[in-house]
Amino acid sequence: MDMTAKLTAAAERLFDRHGYMATGMDQLTAAAGMSSRTLYKHAGNKAQLMARVLTERDRRFMARLEVQSVDALFAALEDWVRAEGTRGCLFLRSRAETGGDTPEIAEAVAMHKAAFYQRIGEVVATDLGREDPVLAEQVLVLLEGATHAAVYRGADAVSAARAAAAILIERART
Amino acid sequence: MDMTAKLTAAAERLFDRHGYMATGMDQLTAAAGMSSRTLYKHAGNKAQLMARVLTERDRRFMARLEVQSVDALFAALEDWVRAEGTRGCLFLRSRAETGGDTPEIAEAVAMHKAAFYQRIGEVVATDLGREDPVLAEQVLVLLEGATHAAVYRGADAVSAARAAAAILIERART
DNA sequence: TGTAATGTAAAACGAACGTTTTACATTGTC
DNA sequence: GACAATGTAAAACGTTCGTTTTACATTACA
Numbered sequence: 537m538d539m540t541a542k543l544t545a546a547a548e549r550l551f552d553r554h555g556y557m558a559t560g561m562d563q564l565t566a567a568a569g570m571s572s573r574t575l576y577k578h579a580g581n582k583a584q585l586m587a588r589v590l591t592e593r594d595r596r597f598m599a600r601l602e603v604q605s606v607d608a609l610f611a612a613l614e615d616w617v618r619a620e621g622t623r624g625c626l627f628l629r630s631r632a633e634t635g636g637d638t639p640e641i642a643e644a645v646a647m648h649k650a651a652f653y654q655r656i657g658e659v660v661a662t663d664l665g666r667e668d669p670v671l672a673e674q675v676l677v678l679l680e681g682a683t684h685a686a687v688y689r690g691a692d693a694v695s696a697a698r699a700a701a702a703i704l705i706e707r708a709r710t
Numbered sequence: 711m712d713m714t715a716k717l718t719a720a721a722e723r724l725f726d727r728h729g730y731m732a733t734g735m736d737q738l739t740a741a742a743g744m745s746s747r748t749l750y751k752h753a754g755n756k757a758q759l760m761a762r763v764l765t766e767r768d769r770r771f772m773a774r775l776e777v778q779s780v781d782a783l784f785a786a787l788e789d790w791v792r793a794e795g796t797r798g799c800l801f802l803r804s805r806a807e808t809g810g811d812t813p814e815i816a817e818a819v820a821m822h823k824a825a826f827y828q829r830i831g832e833v834v835a836t837d838l839g840r841e842d843p844v845l846a847e848q849v850l851v852l853l854e855g856a857t858h859a860a861v862y863r864g865a866d867a868v869s870a871a872r873a874a875a876a877i878l879i880e881r882a883r884t
Numbered sequence: 885t886g887t888a889a890t891g892t893a894a895a896a897c898g899a900a901c902g903t904t905t906t907a908c909a910t911t912g913t914c
Numbered sequence: 915g916a917c918a919a920t921g922t923a924a925a926a927c928g929t930t931c932g933t934t935t936t937a938c939a940t941t942a943c944a
């Protein structure tokens with residue numbers, strides 16, 4: 537594992553757990569096990585580091601959404617939540633923490649959410665045999681809602697969302 | 711408008727727009743139009759100020775949810791979003807920004823989310839004529855999802871959630 | 885063997901942080 | 915007319931912030 541990967545992994549953990557603003561560069565150097573000189577050589581600055589964390593997270597999250605059915609989307613979210621915990625969406629959180637005023641971060645978030653929206657549309661179309669933009673928007677709302685409700689309602693929120701999506705899909709099919 | 715109310719209103723605006731951590735006390739004194747001495751006399755400290763902002767916001771938000779039907783819940787959210795904008799849930803955001811490690815904030819958020827969950831259960835029971843915990847959880851997920859999806863999808867997310875809830879309610883009724 | 889690259893350790897940078905203090909003005913009330 | 919109470923303005927507190935710099939060690943390769 538090279539320095540860049542070690543840094544990105546450590547940064548994701550700290551940013552996700554404590555927030556972007558609340559995480560200091562000295563905590564990052566300590567967690568990544570490197571000097572600040574090396575950190576800045578690899579990361580550029582704090583905002584660029586966060587942007588790289590988000591890009592890497594997008595890659596990892598979107599890989600789990602390479603599925604053929606809407607139900608599998610919720611199964612993937614259940615797996616994600618089990619593996620990564622329930623702290624809400626890191627993309628929306630980091631964007632909100634910076635008020636949308638940090639270009640690198642705002643762009644990484646916009647990229648991810650656009651890809652997320654598109655993937656849902658594709659999965660809905662595959663599952664249904666036709667496009668259904670309204671249903672896709674509803675599935676997106678359910679996924680986003682499950683992610684955020686799980687913070688205080690736990691895994692029940694995800695399974696409730698999954699069941700709701702099944703009803704909507706069934707209704708759209710007939 | 712007394713100093714406390716003026717301070718709370720200014721603080722809510724800044725915390726909501728720029729985030730809790732990113733908002734400095736000097737920005738708060740400037741926006742509230744008072745000296746830092748007065749601010750600290752009324753607010754105690756920054757975390758207590760945020761907690762008071764959340765409590766006040768809870769009061770204002772929950773007042774809008776005094777309705778009799780699930781559909782009216784979504785209408786209320788549409789009104790809220792129109793009036794206050796779409797920046798996600800300030801409660802979850804401030805909790806995440808502080809990693810849940812600031813007791814005053816964590817408690818204010820827990821209070822609000824418990825009240826929110828309970829209110830949804832009551833409205834579902836009123837609308838349906840009986841309790842339905844699973845449906846209530848689904849309505850909660852849709853409301854939470856609409857709130858967060860609206861950040862990047864706009865008001866469409868709220869109306870999609872509203873339509874989805876109508877389908878779930880109709881199905882539960884028959 | 886020399887040199888460029890890559891790393892550490894630690895001090896230093898100025899700026900900004902949340903909070904307290906000092907000094908003073910204005911008010912309403914007994 | 916004295917006295918709390920409540921406010922402002924502004925300096926000061928020590929700490930921490932993100933970032934850069936200085937000085938030095940280790941490695942890899944021509």
